[in-house]
Amino acid sequence: LAKTTQPISMDSYEGQEVNITCSHNNIATNDYITWYQQFPSQGPRFIIQGYKTKVTNEVASLFIPADRKSSTLSLPRVSLSDTAVYYCLVGNTGTASKLTFGTGTRLQVTL
Amino acid sequence: GAGVSQSPRYKVAKRGQDVALRCDPISGHVSLFWYQQALGQGPEFLTYFQNEAQLDKSGLPSDRFFAERPEGSVSTLKIQRTQQEDSAVYLCASSPGPIEGQYFGPGTRLTVL
DSSP, X not given: OOOOBOOSEEEEETTOOEEEEEEOTTOOTTOEEEEEEEOTTSOOEEEEEESSEEEXXXXXXXXXXXXXXXXXXXXXXXXXXGOEEEEEEEEOXXXXXXXXXXXXXXXXXXX | OOOOEEEOSEEEEOTTOOEEEEEEOOTTOOEEEEEEEOTTSOOEEEEEEETTEEEEOTTOOSTTEEEXXXXXXXXXXXXXXXXXXXXXXXXXXXXXXXXXXXXXXXOEEEEEO
């Protein structure tokens, strides 16, 4: 099961682009990479999922290099409301039930 | 459409009491997960259902914990003879399939006195 490593915390000013990188050196061939966001007193919220290269949706982009040993969640022009904990998960159908959230990255956005 | 709902949102139990926590997943979602989240930590896996089948219960901390999903939709997590260490937020999530993004409910905060 691929282990992930993320920074414990990050700070940003409102309006900046934030990039959170996750390391997953032993990612398996059939593993997907999924990112979640969690606000206090709420359940995690699915942000984006990818397998390789780049995925973009209305809230974020996910960059995955060719070796897939890391991934970067990019949040464009963050606002105060993006202050939350962000989790990177790696897994596949067979390990779906073994996905671990870890402690995530606590992003603090200020004016 | 409606998201995942959980009830109750808050539950206070005296040590030794039994509790039942309910999860209503998104309609049509095959996969259902239960997690336990302690303060300041990420969610920890408890158990996983695919339809009505409980495919993995390896995360349940003891035999006091029991989960079911008899008709492949609503799920109940039951904790018997609650202990103080059971105090946590219990999260339910559903997804269209096992690896697709999970949609979480708001959680049930259980406090055992």
